[in-house]
Amino acid sequence: MYRLAVLLLCLIAAPAVALEPSATLKVTPLLKTTTSWDGKPIVYPGGQAEVSALVIDIAPGAETGWHQHPVPSFGMVLEGTLEVQLKDGQLRRIEAGQVIAEVVDTLHNGRNVDKGLLKLLVIYAGSAGTPLTLKEDTTAKP
Numbered sequence: 001m002y003r004l005a006v007l008l009l010c011l012i013a014a015p016a017v018a019l020e021p022s023a024t025l026k027v028t029p030l031l032k033t034t035t036s037w038d039g040k041p042i043v044y045p046g047g048q049a050e051v052s053a054l055v056i057d058i059a060p061g062a063e064t065g066w067h068q069h070p071v072p073s074f075g076m077v078l079e080g081t082l083e084v085q086l087k088d089g090q091l092r093r094i095e096a097g098q099v100i101a102e103v104v105d106t107l108h109n110g111r112n113v114d115k116g117l118l119k120l121l122v123i124y125a126g127s128a129g130t131p132l133t134l135k136e137d138t139t140a141k142p
Contacts, residue, residue, distance in 0.1 A: 030076065030099040031074065031099040031100075031101060033101050035101065036072070036101045036102060036103045036104055036106075037084075037092055037100050037101055037102070037103065038086065038090065038103050038106060040103070040104065040106075042072045042101060042104070043072070043104070044071075044072060044125055045070070045071050045126060045127040045130060046127065047127035047128060047129070047130070048127055048128040048129075049125075049126075049127060049128075050126050050127055050128045050130075051123065051124065051125055051126070052123070052124040052126065052132060053121065053122070053123045053124075054121070054122050054124075054132075055078070055119060055120070055121050055122075056119075056120045056121075056122060057117055057118065057119055057120075058080075058082075058110065058111075058112040058117070058118040058120065059112065059117065059118075060112055060114060060115050060116060060117065060118075061111075061112060061113075062111070062112055063109055063110065063111045063112075064109060064110040064111070065109060065135060065136070066087075066107050066108070066109050066135070066136035067107070067108070067109075067133050067134060067135045067136060068103075068104075068105055068106055068107050068108065068133070068134050068136075069102060069103070069104055069105075069124070069132060069133055069134075070104070070105060070126075070130055070131065070134060071104065071124050071125060071126035071127070071130055071132065072101070072102075072104055072124070072125045072126075073101075073102040073104075073122050073123065073124040073125070073132070074099065074100070074101055074102065074122070074123050074125075075094070075099065075100050075102055075120055075121065075122045075123075076097075076098070076099045076100075076120070076121045077094045077095060077096050077097065077098055077118070077119070077120055078096065078119040078120065078121055079096050079116065079117060079118065079119040080096060080112055080114040080116055080117060080118035080119065081093060081094070081095050081096070081112070081113050081114045081118070082094045082110055082111070082112065082113070082118055082120060083110070083111045083112075083113045084100075084102075084108055084109070084110050084111075085108060085109050085111070086103065086106060086107070086108050087106075087107050087108075093113070102122070107136055
């Protein structure tokens with residue numbers, strides 16, 4: 001299942017007809033967008049391209065903590081329900097099988113709102129040497 005999800009997410013950046021459907025091959029588009037879910041344009045970083053794919057497990061009721069991504073990333077919920085909140089209060093719920101273009105350079109918090117384990121596949125389109133995630137600096141003074 002994970003290999004299929006990775007393959008499908010890798011096709012996001014490809015044209016809509018990345019593989020020709022046939023009697024033995026079914027193609028299901030998951031996402032095609034030029035913006036993240038908050039409406040901001042997706043911009044790829046400069047430098048040596050580096051793609052990373054992670055499966056993230058979040059326990060029932062647990063949160064990621066406030067963080068941001070300096071590079072574009074795309075997530076697919078494999079199991080459970082993810083709720084993502086921005087500092088301005090915007091919320092987005094992503095159910096199993098759904099895909100999201102994550103926000104870039106924007107603080108957000110993810111939370112497992114189900115009673116079971118949340119499994120999230122995330123693919124980052126970054127550049128070598130650039131961190132995928134930056135945690136909110138809780139020691140900074142306003």
